[in-house]
Amino acid sequence: MPINSLFTAQIIDWYRSNKRDLPWRETQDPYKIWLSEIILQQTRVEQGLPYYERFLKAFPNLRDLANASEEQVLKLWQGLGYYSRGRNLLQTAKQVSTHFNGKFPETAEKLQQLTGIGPYTARAIASFAFNEEVAVVDGNVYRVLARVFGIFTEINSSAGKREFQELADALLPPENASEFNQALMEFGALQCTPRPDCHSCPLLGICIAADRDLVSQLPVKSKSKPKRDRHFNYLFYYDSGKILLRKRTHKDIWKNLYEFPLVEQVRATEDPCSVVAEAEVLYDLDLKALEVLDPHAYKHILSHQIIHIRIWPMRGPIPPNESLKSGIFAINLEELEKQYPVPVILHRFLEHIKPYLVSK
DNA sequence: AATTCGGGGAC
DNA sequence: GTCCCAGAATT
Structure with missing residues (x-):
């Protein structure tokens, strides 16, 4: 045969x-x-x-x-x-x-x-x-064929x-x-997983990689680029059940999902003043009267970037929707959870913070 | 041809 | 930390 x-x-x-x-x-x-x-x-x-x-x-x-x-x-x-x-x-x-x-x-x-x-x-x-x-041909097929037939051609070429x-x-x-x-x-x-158990494999007899001890080397894939670091500062502006939100529309991660007003910076900020100052310019907001609390910090590790997230809780009355500009709007928290798609990192934060909000 | 688009699970 | 997952679109 x-x-x-x-x-x-x-x-x-x-x-x-x-x-x-x-x-x-x-x-x-x-x-x-x-x-x-x-x-x-x-x-x-x-x-x-x-x-x-x-x-x-x-x-x-x-x-x-x-x-x-x-x-x-x-x-x-x-x-x-x-x-x-x-x-x-x-x-x-x-x-x-x-x-x-x-x-x-x-x-x-x-x-x-x-x-x-x-x-x-x-x-x-x-x-x-x-x-x-x-x-x-998907990722599984690449792996199986590369091993069984001993193919070293880069699968992403x-x-x-x-x-x-x-x-x-x-x-x-x-x-x-x-x-x-x-x-x-x-x-x-x-069966033919990234780190397989070849002893139990029915193809042990015909697999070139198993025969020549090449299993851990196959398939061959060129290395990926190092991740880049980004620093996202979110303004968590909460007031009587409502928060400020904006839609991401530019060509970037999380396109068309919703998030809190964002100030992206090149490096981490310990100082809330710089975040507030940038936010005022960026979104045409008046935030001077606000109290800014200590941030919740997260690291969101993705395939091609590491997003350092700081969510700055802010206290103070939310302006009426008519006076908000630059795509910012106020939304009821329940409404947000029901209808508005958000990145998981925001979802997790909301789940975490909700008990504290209602009890206050 | 290279880069960008997420999030989670295995190790 | 690294790698990978029933890849495709864009640059």
């Missing part, structure tokens, strides 16, 4: 006895497949699963989602990260709903034209929902992407694309 056929057969065999019970595997509805795939981009199954359930409950079908507001979608997306996925989700729902008569295109090539659907997701939907014979995609396509068994794709990813997620 050729090595490639053996590999395919073993992977599928392993999958049938080890696969997890996941809701999007029990359907061929392109809407549900699409939704699950967008949620699962760069996201572990365990983290994405509750979001998938909540989205389906809120928007049972494509039209429901297409009729939603971006605020609703982002609120449901809150805490999942990569919020452009949520915005693109809504955009594509509207697009398919109005321009494609509510039907998703049925080939990977056409699916990839839609916003938020790239090479992986297009092939996943085409294969799972429409049985197209196309192979998917264009040459690597091409090479692994071609290999996956060559391995794909016609007639069984969907199951093979699922199997290969599941194998990477459960």
Whole structure:
């Protein structure tokens, strides 16, 4: 038996006895497949699963989602990260709903034209929902193929992407694309993990990396840039159940999410006066009469940046909404929690601070 | 071709 | 601390 056929057969065999019970595997509805795939981009199954359930409950079908507001979608997306996925989700729902008569295109090539659907997701939907014979390549697939076939090409280079995609396509068994794709990813997620237990691996006999002790070196990936430090000073201006809020609209992290009035500085500030002074200019506020309390400090570590956050509680009457400028507005705390999407760091702060606010 | 977009979990 | 996750869009 050729090595490639053996590999395919073993992977599928392993999958049938080890696969997890996941809701999007029990359907061929392109809407549900699409939704699950967008949620699962760069996201572990365990983290994405509750979001998938909540989205389906809120928007049972494509039209429901297409009729939603971006605020609703982002609120449901809150805490999942990569919020452009949520915005693109809504955009594509509207697009398919109005321009494609509510039907998703049925080939990977056409699916990839839609916003938020790239090479992986297009092939996943085409294969799972429409049985197209196309192979998917995600982080799991890179890892499994690099090890089993001993490939040292960098997986984040264009040459690597091409090479692994071609290999996956060559391995794909016609007639069984969907199951093979699922199997290969599941194998990477459960068995051929970043630090695997090779003793229990059914592919021990054919894996080049295991044979030559290269498992810990594969796959090869070029190093990432060092993180940059940012310093966010938030004005937590609380008064009788209301706080000041603004929407992030610029092209940056947390786009279109809401936050307290922000003063970003190049370095950490111990002195509230400089924060207040900058805020007055930035937002055209009059903060002179205010008392500024000691800040709550957090460090928010992300993939490409470390955000040093100081939330400065302030005491004093909130001006009426009509007199607020620069996109600042006052909002009731319950209203905020119900409707306004915020970064998790703000959500956690609010949960922490709420008991103290109501008891005061 | 390189960078940017989050948050959480494993180690 | 580092690396990775059912990647895609933008520069």
